[in-house]
Amino acid sequence: MNGPLVEVVALCKEYRRGEEVVPVLAGLDLTIEAGDYVALMGPSGSGKSTLLNLLGGLDRPTSGAIRIGGEDIGALDSDALAAWRGRTIGFVFQLYNLLPVLTAEQNVELPLLLTDLDARERRRRARAALDLVGLGDRARHRPRELSGGQEQRVGIARAIVNDPMLLLCDEPTGDLDRKAGDQVLALFDALNREAGKTIVMVTHDPRAAARAKRILHLEKGVLLREEVQ
C-alpha cells in the first residue's frame, strides 16, 4: 500500500445540543503508518472517543477528511460504511459489549456472519481467535461466567477474528484490575509486534500508554504534543 494507513486532514467535529453548538475536534491533522501502535491520551471530555469513533466510521465528521487504507470513508454511504467497518476495523470497548446470551465462541463469530464463510469455517476461525487470546478452553462459556479480563479478551478475539487493518480500542483496560489489564496489554503488544496489527488505543493509564510506539496528547480537540518511544 502506498502512503500511510490513516490520514486525517483538518478534521472538525461539533455536536449540536439544541441551539448550542459544541465544538469537540477543531481542525485535527494526523497520520498513522501501518504497523504503528498509538496511544491517545488526554483529559476526560477532550474528544478521544470522538476521534476514535470517527476513525472507525461510527460517526461522521462535521468537516475534514479521513482516509484509511486509501479509502475516503466520508464518501461511503451508510451501508457501504457498515460493510467497510466490518472488513477493515476491529473495535475493543471499555465495557466489552459482548452479547450476554451468546457463548464466547458465538460472540467471536459475530463479525464472520457478514462474510461468505460457511458455519464450519466460521467456527474454526472463532476458535483460533479464542486460542490466540488464551481462552480456547472457555469457548462455551457465556460472558457472565467469565471474569472481566476474560470478557475483554473475548472482546479482543471478536475484534481480530476478521483480520482487520486497524484495531481501535477505547480504554480497553479502564475497567480491569492491574493484573487483568496487563494481560490485555500484553496481548496488544503481541498483536502489534508479531501480527503487525496497527493499533490506536485511548487510555488514561500512563503504564498502558508506555507500551505504545507513539503517544498523542489531545486537549480541547487539538493534538497538543506527541512522544515517540
Added chain:
Amino acid sequence: MTGAWRLLPLLRAALQRHRLRLLFTIASITVAFLLFGLLGAVRTALTAGVEIAGRDRLIATQKVSIIQPLPRAYLGRVRQISGVRTVSSLTWFGGIYQDPTKQLVVFAVDANYFDLYTKELLVDPLERSRWLADRTGALVGAGIAARYGWHVGDTVPLQSNIYRRRDGAPSWPVHILGLYHSDSVDTNQIFLHYEYFNESVSFGKDAIGWILIQVADPAMGPRIAAEVDATFANSNAETKTSSEKAVAQSFANQIGDIGKILDFVVTAVFFAMLLVTANTMAQSVRERTAEIAVLKTLGFTDASVLVLVLAESLLITGVGAALGLFLATATTSGLGAALRSFLPHFEIPARAYGIAVLYALGLGLAAGVLPARQAMRLEIVRALRAT
C-alpha cells in the same frame, strides 16, 4: 443487504434473552388464535343452514306466528297451484322420552316428506318402505338412536308436552323402523307419521304446522309463494310463504348479530394482543440498545437490524398463531365428533386459516414496526455513550 439467513443466530439470541416474557407473549397470542378458530367453528355451525337450504323448496307458515297451526285442507289447495311439484307438511310434536326436562325434536310428517330431502336425509330404501307401510313407524336420526341405544325394531313410548291422546293413554308407542343419516343436518330428529298423530290426538286434529312445497323450477319460487299467500288471504289462517333459503337466512341473520358480537370480541382480543406484542418488542429493543449498536459497529447494516427486529416480532406472532390454530383444530375435530349430531358443521372453515395467516402477519408487522424503525435509526455513538 446481507442475506437474511446470516441473521438467524442473532434471531435465536434475541429470543433467548427473556424466555419467560417470550413464553407469556406467545401464550397470549396462542389463546387469541385459539379463540379465533373456535369462534370461526361456532359461526360455521350456526350458519350452515343457509348453505344447505334447498333452492327449490318453499315453506308456508301461519302469517301471524310460525307456531300457529294451519288447516290441513290447505295442502290440497296448494297442490293445485301450477308449478308445484310436491307438497308435504311438518308438525311439531313436542316430544319427550323418559326425562320431561329434555325436549326432543319430534315431527309428525306426511308420508312423502322424505321425497323432499333426498340429499339431506339419507335413508335405506328398505327401511323407508317399511316405515311407509307401518302407521306407528318412526324414522329416527342416527345420532339420537346412538344416544339412547335404540335399534331398528325397538318400540319406544314417546310423550308430548303439547298434545294428549284422545283415548287417555299416556304415550305414543313408536316403532323404530329405520335410521336416517346426514352429513349436513342434525341427526337427532324423530319423524312420525302425521296420520298416526292426527287420528290419536285429543285436540288440534287436522291442523298442521308448516307446509313444505317443492317447486318445479326455483325461478318460479317467488311467483308460487305469492300465489299461495293470495289463495289464503282474508281467511282466518293467512299464510306467509318464503323460500327455505330465506327462512334459513333470516334465522342466520339473527345469529348474524351474535356474529357481530363475536367479531367485536375477536377484534378486541387481537387489539389487546397487539399491545402485548408491541410492548414485548419495545422492551426487547430497549434492552438491547447497546447490543444493536455493537452489531452495527461490527458491520451489520441498518436494514439488517430492521429485518432482525421484524423477524423477531413475526416469529412470535407466527408461532403463537400456529399453536393457537393447532389447538383450535384439535379441539374442533375432537369436539366436532362429539357434537356431530347436533352441530354437523362445527369445524373451522378453510378461509379462517387464510385469515389467521394474514392476522398473524399483520399483528407481527404492526407490533414490530415501531421498535424495528427505532433499532434501524439507532445511532451507534449515541447508543454506546448511553451505556
